[in-house]
Amino acid sequence: MPGLQTVALSVVAGRGARAEDELRSGWSHLLEHMVFKGAGARSARQIVEVIEAQGGNINAATGYERTSFQVRALAGGLDLGSAVLADLVQRPALDEADLEREKQVVGQEIAEAADAPDDLVFELAQTAAFEGQPLGRPILGTPQSIATTTPQALGAWRASLYGPKTLVVSAAGAVDENELLRLVERDFGHASDDGAAPEAQAPARFVGGQRPLAKKLEQANLVLLLPAVGVMDPAYFSLRLLAEVLGGGMASRLFQEARENRGLAYAIDAYSETYADAGVLGVFAGCAAGDAAELARVAAGEIAGMLKPVGEAELSRAKAQLKGAMFMGREGALARAEQAAGQVLLFGHTLDPVEVAAEVDAVTPSHLVSLTEQILAHKRAAVAVLGPKAALKAAPAFERSLFG
Structure with a gap:
């Protein structure tokens, strides 16, 4: 995008909360939280500090059909952004003590959504529209479903959710195509496809x-x-x-x-x-x-x-x-x-x-x-x-x- 002095980098997995069964409801969102608690050689604090030290910011979002990790940075920040996002999706620490704390955080997020009328009413409608299906369950899950997670189970879920066959790396702004290709080869070229094969997705049914x-x-x-x-x-x-x-x-x-x-x-x-x-x-x-x-x-x-x-x-x-x-x-x-x-x-x-x-x-x-x-x-x-x-x-x- 000519004239921009910043770059946006997104690593997007083509799976999200719709891939969950009822027992794993909310795991995709919980995993999105957990990868920021430490990945590769960086601690939770270092992940955000290295990005912010170069004038950037880092974020993520979980939807029903996609999970996205994003870095916004000044021109020249693509190298670091790619390295950090690659660690998040491929090498998260998934520490047990961090997981127990994050379950509490997500539990508070679930409670906050229940207290917000303009969140709750949409959740009620979504549940009615697609009752009994992944699209009819809240992306945040329930306190009961996220309580069952362990580092090992969440690690297996990560391999399935963020496997290389599900990922797209996309950049826009002050980006050079050849540099992007080199960085993606460096950071994602050796990604292992050791996750379970995605289960066939059942067609959505509007129940009402x-x-x-x-x-x-x-x-x-x-x-x-x-x-x-x-x-x-x-x-x-x-x-x-x-x-x-x-x-x-x-x-x-x-x-x-x-x-x-x-x-x-x-x-x-x-x-x-x-x-x-x-x-x-x-x-x-x-x-x-x-x-x-x-x-x-x-x-x-x-x-x-x-x-x-x-x-x-x-x-x-x-x-x-x-x-x-x-x-x-x-x-x-x-x-x-x-x-x-x-x-x-x-x-x-x-x-x-x-x-x-x-x-x-x-x-x-x-x-x-x-x-x-x-x-x-x-x-x-x-x-x-x-x-x-x-x-x-x-x-x-x-x-x-x-x-x-």
Whole structure:
């Protein structure tokens, strides 16, 4: 990326919490924590100190289908960044005393998520959508599931999760391609593939159901999910645009109808969440408890309204917003490195932004109608409502309004 004085390096494994069974729920996230407790010849403190001493920072993230380790550094920091990340994913210490302490830390993280309404309501909806499956379990796991880990078991899990066949190394910014190739050969070229072969991934099934939970809060929190398509489906960009028209901004249908016209909610938006083989169309809203049921009915009505073709001006605005978000995201070095790694893991190559924009432009009103028909044909929804008891009527109100 010409003109940048910094570099972003990502080492991304194409496995995450979705690879776990119920007994190992949360192990991938716990492992991500543990590798920072010491790796290679460096202690936990040295790992961060050597990166920060060169003006950089180091981080990691665990998702359902990917685990990512990232270094941001000044130009010239690629050598050190590669060496440190290689140690993290290949040579973590996994000390027993550190593991017992980190179980407590993750337990606090689990408790914190349960105390945060805008975290908990999404977790409730996700559990309802994919009940009994890895996608339906929290990435953090449970205190019970992480308590069973040992250094030996976590080491075997690391070999399976971060084996060389699952890894992509990606860099963006002030990076020279030849230098990157040399460093990856140096740091990852002798990686051993001694982990268990990945088990075949069962296809995701959208189950659906209601998860109302009464809690003493000032406001009700609603998450409404419907089954949609995955990231590799030809209708992927139709899904993105469907969410944009519904609730992608202040000019969207949900914002205008629920907030501007009726004053039912301060915050409301629609979004799509996609995995390799499945996805959801979602609506999130926060409102007064007494308005929750009516807000759910309004959301159902706007979703059903997508069965009629949208106007060209409205669709054009949604396309411009989607392309703007995609191109703006690419202007950050770390975002570009992460995006490229994700594309290689999914498709085997990076995608040309111009071709992606052309796919967005190719979506027509009839595509959105067809996708809406497909989504509603399942007659299933996952509805989570969190807040005062009066708000819990929103869950049945949404399903009755949408499906009769």
